[in-house]
Structure formats: C-alpha cells, structure tokens
Amino acid sequence: MKGQIASVHLLLTICLQHLKNRRTLSYLGSNYLEEKQINEELKMIEFLKKKGYSIGPSYQQTA
Template sequence: MASWVGVSPGNNESAGKKNSSKTTKGNKALKTMAVECVLGTSGQNNRINAHRKRITKRQGKKKGTIASAHLILTIAFNILKTGEPYQELGANYMKKEQKNKELKMIEYLKRKGYNISPSDQKTA
C-alpha cells in the first residue's frame, strides 16, 4: 500500500555505498492526504509525532514527514487487514522497546554464563 501511494523507502545501494533516492511516483491524492495527516499530529503527544521528530533529527524535515506518512499508511493497512481498532502506543513507545531489548540482552548473557552486575553497566 505504501508503495502504491509513493511513500515507501528507497533502496539505492551499490558496492556497499548507500545513495540517496527519491520517493516513488504514486497516487498524489493519497500521498498528500498522508502527509497532511502527519502534519496534523504535530503538537500532540502520540507515536506518529514522536516518530517524525526522531527521524527529523537525523535525516531532515521532509524525510521525517515522508517516513511518518509511511508509518500512518502501515497502521491503516494493518487496521484494514485485521479489523481491530487502533491502539495508541504513546510517544515513549520506542524508549520502552529499547529498554526491553536491553533487558532481554542481559537475560541472554546471564543464560550464557556471563555475570552481569550494576557496576558493569554504563551510567548516564
């Protein structure tokens, strides 16, 4: 669906070098609608706005907006596919996921026989 609308991420890589690429041509009306929805979430405390801000820090305003439009279309597709209502995960969803990854890694290392103590972990 994202490819049809024209907001799918490009993959322009050759000989180990990743080159910048433009978005694909797609349905202009749906692409405009998805971007307007992203811009409509600015100022709110939700997952889509947090996603846009996170991408914008690294890649710029326009790429952040298009990436969030892709997120909205992915969410819409999953709603249509499963028929379940949308559950807002919140702005700190990715922070929770990162924390869960760290905890899983610590548990994995303990199962492998490594001894992890609080003094071994970095303090911020």
C-alpha cells in the first residue's frame, strides 16, 4: 500500500510541476538511452585524454 501511495504521489508531483511551468511532455525517442550511453562514453574518453592518457580500441576475444 505504501508503494502505491508513493507512486501516485510521484506522478501527481510530476503533473503539478508540468502544469506550473506550462511545459509539454516531449518524446525522447526509441534510442535515447543508447545515444545517452554513447555520449557519456565519449565524454569519459575526452576527460581521460585531457588527463594525459592515450585511448585506443581494444581487441578482445570472447569465448
């Protein structure tokens, strides 16, 4: 029961914020998470390059 109340509270809070700010919900796309992961990996690679590490592809064989 507590879980249901918490879920409803969360949904109502989100709806209230959207109504207050007059924002519409936007569709992020079907590959949003994949693009986000790729962007995060690229940011990490750039960070390591700035720190002086050399980053290259690794060729590992899996069993």
